[in-house]
Amino acid sequence: MPEVRDKILAVAAELGWLPNAAGAALASRRTWLAGVLIPTLDHDVFAAQVNALQARLSASGITVLIGCSNYDLDEAAEQVRVMLARGIEALAVVGELQRPELFEMISARGVPYVVMYSHAPQSVHPCVGFDNHAAFSKLTRYLLDLGHRNFAVIHQPSLDNDRVLARLSGIRDTLASEGLALRPQHVFEGPATFEFGRESLRKCLDTAGPRPTAIICGNDTLAIGTLIEARAMGIDVPGTLSITGFDDLPIAEFTSPPLTTMRVDNVAIGRAAADYLLTRLSQHPIVPREAFEAELIVRGSTGPAGA
Amino acid sequence: MPEVRDKILAVAAELGWLPNAAGAALASRRTWLAGVLIPTLDHDVFAAQVNALQARLSASGITVLIGCSNYDLDEAAEQVRVMLARGIEALAVVGELQRPELFEMISARGVPYVVMYSHAPQSVHPCVGFDNHAAFSKLTRYLLDLGHRNFAVIHQPSLDNDRVLARLSGIRDTLASEGLALRPQHVFEGPATFEFGRESLRKCLDTAGPRPTAIICGNDTLAIGTLIEARAMGIDVPGTLSITGFDDLPIAEFTSPPLTTMRVDNVAIGRAAADYLLTRLSQHPIVPREAFEAELIVRGSTGPAGA
DNA sequence: AGCCAGCATGTACGCGCTTACATCACACCT
DNA sequence: AGGTGTGATGTAAGCGCGTACATGCTGGCT
Numbered sequence: 001m002p003e004v005r006d007k008i009l010a011v012a013a014e015l016g017w018l019p020n021a022a023g024a025a026l027a028s029r030r031t032w033l034a035g036v037l038i039p040t041l042d043h044d045v046f047a048a049q050v051n052a053l054q055a056r057l058s059a060s061g062i063t064v065l066i067g068c069s070n071y072d073l074d075e076a077a078e079q080v081r082v083m084l085a086r087g088i089e090a091l092a093v094v095g096e097l098q099r100p101e102l103f104e105m106i107s108a109r110g111v112p113y114v115v116m117y118s119h120a121p122q123s124v125h126p127c128v129g130f131d132n133h134a135a136f137s138k139l140t141r142y143l144l145d146l147g148h149r150n151f152a153v154i155h156q157p158s159l160d161n162d163r164v165l166a167r168l169s170g171i172r173d174t175l176a177s178e179g180l181a182l183r184p185q186h187v188f189e190g191p192a193t194f195e196f197g198r199e200s201l202r203k204c205l206d207t208a209g210p211r212p213t214a215i216i217c218g219n220d221t222l223a224i225g226t227l228i229e230a231r232a233m234g235i236d237v238p239g240t241l242s243i244t245g246f247d248d249l250p251i252a253e254f255t256s257p258p259l260t261t262m263r264v265d266n267v268a269i270g271r272a273a274a275d276y277l278l279t280r281l282s283q284h285p286i287v288p289r290e291a292f293e294a295e296l297i298v299r300g301s302t303g304p305a306g307a
Numbered sequence: 308m309p310e311v312r313d314k315i316l317a318v319a320a321e322l323g324w325l326p327n328a329a330g331a332a333l334a335s336r337r338t339w340l341a342g343v344l345i346p347t348l349d350h351d352v353f354a355a356q357v358n359a360l361q362a363r364l365s366a367s368g369i370t371v372l373i374g375c376s377n378y379d380l381d382e383a384a385e386q387v388r389v390m391l392a393r394g395i396e397a398l399a400v401v402g403e404l405q406r407p408e409l410f411e412m413i414s415a416r417g418v419p420y421v422v423m424y425s426h427a428p429q430s431v432h433p434c435v436g437f438d439n440h441a442a443f444s445k446l447t448r449y450l451l452d453l454g455h456r457n458f459a460v461i462h463q464p465s466l467d468n469d470r471v472l473a474r475l476s477g478i479r480d481t482l483a484s485e486g487l488a489l490r491p492q493h494v495f496e497g498p499a500t501f502e503f504g505r506e507s508l509r510k511c512l513d514t515a516g517p518r519p520t521a522i523i524c525g526n527d528t529l530a531i532g533t534l535i536e537a538r539a540m541g542i543d544v545p546g547t548l549s550i551t552g553f554d555d556l557p558i559a560e561f562t563s564p565p566l567t568t569m570r571v572d573n574v575a576i577g578r579a580a581a582d583y584l585l586t587r588l589s590q591h592p593i594v595p596r597e598a599f600e601a602e603l604i605v606r607g608s609t610g611p612a613g614a
Numbered sequence: 615a616g617c618c619a620g621c622a623t624g625t626a627c628g629c630g631c632t633t634a635c636a637t638c639a640c641a642c643c644t
Numbered sequence: 645a646g647g648t649g650t651g652a653t654g655t656a657a658g659c660g661c662g663t664a665c666a667t668g669c670t671g672g673c674t
Contacts, residue, residue, distance in 0.1 A: 016415050018392040022332035023630030026659045031329065041354045041361075051348045054375065063393065066373050068361065085325040086370065108323050194557060221557075228561045250501060250528075251558055254535045330660030333629045337662095 031087035034277060035065045036116075037079055038094045045247060045266050046094060049116060052270030053092060060278055062089075073160050077102045084109060090277040092116045096125050097162035112280035116273045117266075118163050119291060128273040128292070130264055132163045135294035136170030139216065139244055139262060142296060144178055147305035148214040148242065151175065152186035154200040154226060155218030164218060167246075171216055186212055197225020198232075205233070213241060213305045220245035220252050220261055227255055227301060238303030248297055257300030264294045338394035341584060342372045343423075344386055345401045352554060352573050353401060356423060359577030360399060367585055369396075380467050384409045391416060397584040399423045403432050404469035419587035423580045424573075425470050426598060435580040435599070437571055439470050442601035443477030446523065446551055446569060449603060451485055454612035455521040455549065458482065459493035461507045461533060462525030471525060474553075478523055493519055504532020505539075512540070520548060520612045527552035527559050527568055534562055534608060545610030555604055564607030571601045 025031040034057055038046040054064045065088060067079030077099040083091065084105055091106055091113040103125070106113050119129035143151070153171060158164040175181060185207045188200035197217065205211065217223035223245030230237050237243055237257055245252060248263035269292060280286065332338045341364055345353040361371045372395060374386030384406040390398065391412055398413055398420040410432070413420050426436035450458070460478060465471040482488060492514045495507035504524065512518060524530035530552030537544050544550055544564055552559060555570035576599060587593065 016412065018388065020333075020630050021393040022329045022338065023659090024632075025329035026327075026333055026661085027630075027632035029632090029659070041348065041358045042351075044349075044351075047348045047354045051375065054348075054373075063372065063389065065370065066361075068358065081325065082370065086328045105323065194561060224558070224561070251531070254501060254531070256563075327660050330629090331662070333631085334660075334662035336629070 025087060031089060032062045033065060033083075033086060033088045034062050034090040034092070035067060035080070035083035035088040036092045037067045037069060037076055037083075039071045040068050041066070044249065045117075045264075048266040049094075049270035049273070052267040053116075053274045054270075056271050056274035057278070071157070071159075071161065073097075073099050077105075080105060084111070090281055092128075092273045092277065094118075095162050096120065096123055096127070097160055097165075112277055114273050114276050116269060118166065120162070120166065126276065128269055128276055130269075130292040130294050132166035133170035133173070135246075135262055135264075136167040136216070137174045138294070138296060139246075140171050140174040142298070143214045143216070143242060143244070143302065144174070146214075146242065146303065149178075149180060149305065150210055150212045150214070151180070151182055152188070152204050152212035152215045153182060153218075154188045154190075154197055154204075154215060154222050156189070156192040156222070158189060167218060183209070185209075192219055192221050194221060194225035194228060197222040197227075198229035201226045201229040201233075205235075214302070215241065215243050217243065217245050220247040220249040220259060223259055223261065223301070224249075224251070224255055227257075227259065231256070237301055240306075242302040242305070244302060246294075252297075253299070255301070260299045260302040261297050262294040263297050265292060268292065332394060338396060339369045340372060340390075340393060340395045341369050341397040341399070342374060342387070342390035342395040343399045344374045344376060344383055344390075346378045347375050348373070351556065352424075352571075355573040356401075356577035356580070359574040360423075360581045361577075363578050363581035364585070378464070378466075378468065380404075380406050380409075384412075387412060391418070397588055399435075399580045399584065401425075402469050403427065403430055403434070404467055404472075419584055421580050421583050423576060425473065427469070427473065433583065435576055435583055437576075437599040437601050439473035440477035440480070442553075442569055442571075443474040443523070444481045445601070445603060446553075447478050447481040449605070450521045450523070450549060450551070450609065451481070453521075453549065453610065456485075456487060456612065457517050457519045457521070458487070458489060459495070459511050459519035459522045460489060460525075461495045461497075461504055461511075461522060461529050463496070463499040463529070465496060474525060490516070492516075499526055499528050501528060501532035501535060504529040504534075505536035508533045508536040508540075512542075521609070522548065522550050524550065524552050527554040527556040527566060530566055530568065530608070531556075531558070531562055534564075534566065538563070544608055549609040549612070551609060553601075559604075560606070562608070567606045567609040568604050569601040570604050572599065575599065 036050055036053055038050060041047055050066060057064050065083050065086060067083060069076035069079060080102050089111060091111055093115055094117045096115045096118055115125045115127045117129040119127040119131050121131060156164055158168060172182060186204060190196040215226055217226055223243055226243050227237060230241060235241050245259050245261035248261045252259040252261050343357055343360055345357060348354050357373060364371050372390050372393060374390060376383035376386060387409050396418060398418055400422055401424045403422045403425055422432045422434045424436040426434040426438050428438060463471055465475060479489060493511060497503040522533055524533055530550055533550050534544060537548060542548050552566050552568035555568045559566040559568050
């Protein structure tokens with residue numbers, strides 16, 4: 001009578017009984033917990049990834065613990081420590097630039113993990129993401145092909161952030177291949193806000209010497225801020241200045257002019273990260289790491305240099 | 308020698324030992340777990356609240372489990388069930404429109420809880436949020452005072468969503484107090500996207516009869532979509548049409564014209580929800596429920612009727 | 615010197631569950 | 645009819661901790 005068990009369970013549910021996960025975890029040595037470590041939830045990009053990852057894992061009966069590091073490596077390691085104490089059986093972490101002890105801790109326990117979002121080709125870690133270097137190289141190449149030779153960059157804080165670092169070197173390397181370089185006074189690093197984009201553009205145009213004809217922004221928020229200020233200053237975009245973003249926020253399509261940017265499928269990344277961890281947990285053969293690519297979305301904010 | 312304990316702990320840490328939370332939970336009957344139930348992380352509003360709540364609770368050594376219902380009440384109850392099985396000691400839930408069993412389950416276990424974001428004055432639950440009805444009443448009153456008599460509403464799905472329902476009745480009740488009503492063909496319900504805002508405006512202006520002079524949107528995304536379409540159609544905003552949003556997204560300040568909207572301090576709400584739960588957990592006297600208020604931000608997208 | 619308070623240290627039980635194993639009954643086979 | 649295999653059922657151990665309690669010790673008191 002296998003239905004007896006169901007009956008018991010039904011009565012138990014009626015009485016409001018629920019199995020105690022702590023007891024079950026202790027006895028079965030399975031917690032059905034996974035962790036995901038991100039810089040912050042206050043960012044569409046990460047929120048989308050986590051949402052997708054959680055949906056996938058939750059469908060397999062596993063609960064996900066979300067840790068936010070606030071872009072602090074020590075905090076990140078600490079978060080992982082408490083996740084491990086809680087018994088996570090898998091971990092997804094954004095960015096591969098982490099304290100070594102973070103990876104040591106999880107390796108020591110044999111917990112499968114995956115680096116989300118970034119994907120450096122030579123990485124020693126399993127990655128589910130895209131190549132930030134290649135993406136910004138492609139973007140820079142696109143602008144070079146439009147005839148631009150004079151660039152400015154407005155980007156988010158690069159400290160301890162491999163994604164931003166890779167983006168910057170993607171730009172620099174590609175420029176270097178044409179014998180070009182970024183003038184230090186044309187590089188602006190600060191918070192990823194509209195305001196910082198605006199103020200950076202003002203400073204940029206205040207500097208002496210040749211003016212850039214193209215500004216590469218670290219993400220759409222900075223680009224939109226720059227766009228807003230350019231409009232306010234009466235600068236013709238893309239006539240005298242081309243501006244690019246990154247992320248393809250929904251609003252990017254509707255700025256004036258519409259923003260040239262790059263799109264990454266964050267939902268697919270979150271899902272793929274979950275799938276990877278799931279196969280690792282089920283002892284299945286390891287699937288090859290998925291390589292995503294950032295897609296260039298050409299809109300109206302970019303055009304030929306010196307048009 | 309109290310430092311012996313620290314020494315042991317230090318050595319343990321060196322060896323990579325971590326206390327097993329399941330064991331600790333079982334023995335101490337404390338899990339140091341709290342839950343938060345939201346519709347989705349893919350929404351700045353909820354992401355900000357969760358981020359703030361998590362930061363606060365994490366500082367008190369408690370880990371937060373995040374559950375997403377995707378606006379599905381059954382899914383919400385199910386999520387709470389698994390959270391309870393995991394032993395959460397407190398719960399924050401967005402919206403007070405929930406399956407009764409959700410509240411029954413947590414009450415039966417004596418788990419302190421709080422309803423976040425919405426705050427109906429007559430609610431039987433402890434709330435940390437603002438009064439959606441009052442907020443939209445204030446907004447409608449503002450438009451009435453500008454002389455508007457003909458309104459349209461574009462809003463997000465209202466099914467099982469007390470916030471949206473309250474907003475709608477806030478509008479309707481205030482109009483009714485002036486003997487006005489919404490014409491059914493001027494009410495548009497659909498996904499909270501730019502696109503739905505755009506298409507609703509087109510449909511709205513296609514309908515026969517008197518045209519609305521003001522459009523109240525359920526949130527900023529819909530309002531910006533509407534604004535974009537109005538611009539594309541060459542409609543003068545706010546000259547012939549006033550448009551309002553809700554949320555005060557960062558971009559709202561920079562649309563053209565800038566968007567009149569309402570602001571709610573979601574970070575403060577998340578923090579207050581955490582604080583409330585913390586005092587409940589510490590057996591301190593119950594603090595009075597905090598009442599937040601949505602602040603009207605008047606910008607350029609609204610003006611006198613028939614100007 | 616003897617006594618007890620006070621503190622440090624040690625021991626063992628049990629939290630709620632899973633699981634391995636022992637037990638039992640039954641039916642089938644030789 | 646006895647032996648053996650199969651499955652159903654029952655039992656107990658133990659997962660890794662916290663904690664209450666027992667034990668041992670020291671110091672200050674009479």
